[in-house]
Amino acid sequence: METTTLALHTQFQIGKVDPRIFGGFLEHIGRAVYQGVYDPTSAHADANGFRSDVLSALRRLNMTALRYPGGNFASGYHWIDGTGPCDKRPTIRELAWQSREPNHFGTDEYIQLARQMNWTPMITVNLGTGTPEEARNWVEYCNAPAGTRYSDLRAANGSVAPHAVKLWCLGNEMDGPWQLGHVPADQYAIRAQQAAKMMKDVDKSIELVACGSCTTGLPTYMEWDRQVLEYIGDLADYVSLHRYVGNRANDTLDYLAITNSIDRQIEEMDAMCRFVQAKRRSPKRADLCFDEWNVWYKNHQTDGEGKFAPHLIEEEYNLEDALVVAGFLNSFIRHADVLKIANLAQIVNVIAPILTRGDAMLLQSIFYPFEMFSRRREGISLQPIVAGPAYEGKTNGRVNYIDASAILDGDRLHVFATNRSLGEFARVQIQVADRKIAALERGESLTGPHAQAANTFEQPNVVQPQPFSDAQILDGRAEVKLAPLSVTALTFRLDAVE
Numbered sequence: 001m002e003t004t005t006l007a008l009h010t011q012f013q014i015g016k017v018d019p020r021i022f023g024g025f026l027e028h029i030g031r032a033v034y035q036g037v038y039d040p041t042s043a044h045a046d047a048n049g050f051r052s053d054v055l056s057a058l059r060r061l062n063m064t065a066l067r068y069p070g071g072n073f074a075s076g077y078h079w080i081d082g083t084g085p086c087d088k089r090p091t092i093r094e095l096a097w098q099s100r101e102p103n104h105f106g107t108d109e110y111i112q113l114a115r116q117m118n119w120t121p122m123i124t125v126n127l128g129t130g131t132p133e134e135a136r137n138w139v140e141y142c143n144a145p146a147g148t149r150y151s152d153l154r155a156a157n158g159s160v161a162p163h164a165v166k167l168w169c170l171g172n173e174m175d176g177p178w179q180l181g182h183v184p185a186d187q188y189a190i191r192a193q194q195a196a197k198m199m200k201d202v203d204k205s206i207e208l209v210a211c212g213s214c215t216t217g218l219p220t221y222m223e224w225d226r227q228v229l230e231y232i233g234d235l236a237d238y239v240s241l242h243r244y245v246g247n248r249a250n251d252t253l254d255y256l257a258i259t260n261s262i263d264r265q266i267e268e269m270d271a272m273c274r275f276v277q278a279k280r281r282s283p284k285r286a287d288l289c290f291d292e293w294n295v296w297y298k299n300h301q302t303d304g305e306g307k308f309a310p311h312l313i314e315e316e317y318n319l320e321d322a323l324v325v326a327g328f329l330n331s332f333i334r335h336a337d338v339l340k341i342a343n344l345a346q347i348v349n350v351i352a353p354i355l356t357r358g359d360a361m362l363l364q365s366i367f368y369p370f371e372m373f374s375r376r377r378e379g380i381s382l383q384p385i386v387a388g389p390a391y392e393g394k395t396n397g398r399v400n401y402i403d404a405s406a407i408l409d410g411d412r413l414h415v416f417a418t419n420r421s422l423g424e425f426a427r428v429q430i431q432v433a434d435r436k437i438a439a440l441e442r443g444e445s446l447t448g449p450h451a452q453a454a455n456t457f458e459q460p461n462v463v464q465p466q467p468f469s470d471a472q473i474l475d476g477r478a479e480v481k482l483a484p485l486s487v488t489a490l491t492f493r494l495d496a497v498e
Ligand code: AHR
Pocket: 027, 070, 071, 072, 073, 172, 173, 292, 345, 346, 351
């Protein structure tokens, strides 16, 4: 394959990378909460009942904002059920996933977990079967100083100091006909505006995420978003995007070209936000919050059959899925000017990088790109100009074999590069027009024996990153050779500015 050039200039800046694009999502579904993060009966349980092995693995992902409690679950959830003494909480027949919910894990446990993990809490209120007032009460429970009905309830439950939750989502996927309480855009807009006003009246400092289109596939795509944002106006700080992708046609090259359509989804939503801003003649625009994203297409077990912690959508991930996860992250970094929050859906057991089985735990392939990117997330996203061999994906269009993004952090340059070729090594020359590359400080590369290779409980180390140090530095440019079907993260030191 001919050499690919990745050209950068430190002045060609897209924007500061918001650390919150490395967020996660924890929903009451399947074994995500129970047997996932929370399992007082596990040999790994800590003093708060959290699984210490799972938390140690999650710590490596260095996640920021952690969205909770759903997802579809949120649209039937009454938060008060998950407060107070555990043995007095009601067991509920939960309708989003047809499961039994004992409410042993609720707001205070979630806040405790977030504190332990240094996660920014991000709560989705129920705008499906719940009311705007119930949402407002939840803000009071979490954020008001003690001395009023719901803040006193929080104090009585053990937290005198407010939980200080700054990020709130105004419902979940309300455009989807599967959603409990789904309504047309104009009706959701009224609900969301009423909730937003009251929630901000309780605490002016909170930031709100309005429900945007949950897929590009529904007929209401974009029109939903326009109507909602025009009506809610400046009360919406962000609008949400969701996306789950998969290799449904068993065509790896086309699957890996999905980055085109992720870029396009972000750019369409950005255009819509600018349109609404212009139409409203407002100084404020809604930024983008990609609060659910991942690969999900193999496992469709979504009916819990009335059970507690059933095995639901426990997707198994392989090498090509890991490359697609890297593709999402590259796209997020390339849109750092408008994309401020993103949440990998989800964190454990349910479409997740981590699986538990009894007291055992497995790190899936998608764990590693997230870790490799997340530990290099500080800095400013630079415009990557990639020139080199390309191919035509059957449905996703033309892409370079190399998918890339770059972050400048002072005198350090982080480069992320995926080689989509099924069988060929790719030479990549990395050049920074106004600076010289001095040395490769650290690198890792993830690949495996073939596109469908996966880690299993029996063979957990099939898809694993290896240290990468093989960079030639000549005249301030770096040249690297990337394995077929690989994702590589590199940290270079730049020469000091003269
Ligand atoms: O993450 C699983 C589900 O996918 C979420 O509950 C829902 O919002 C989406 O459809």
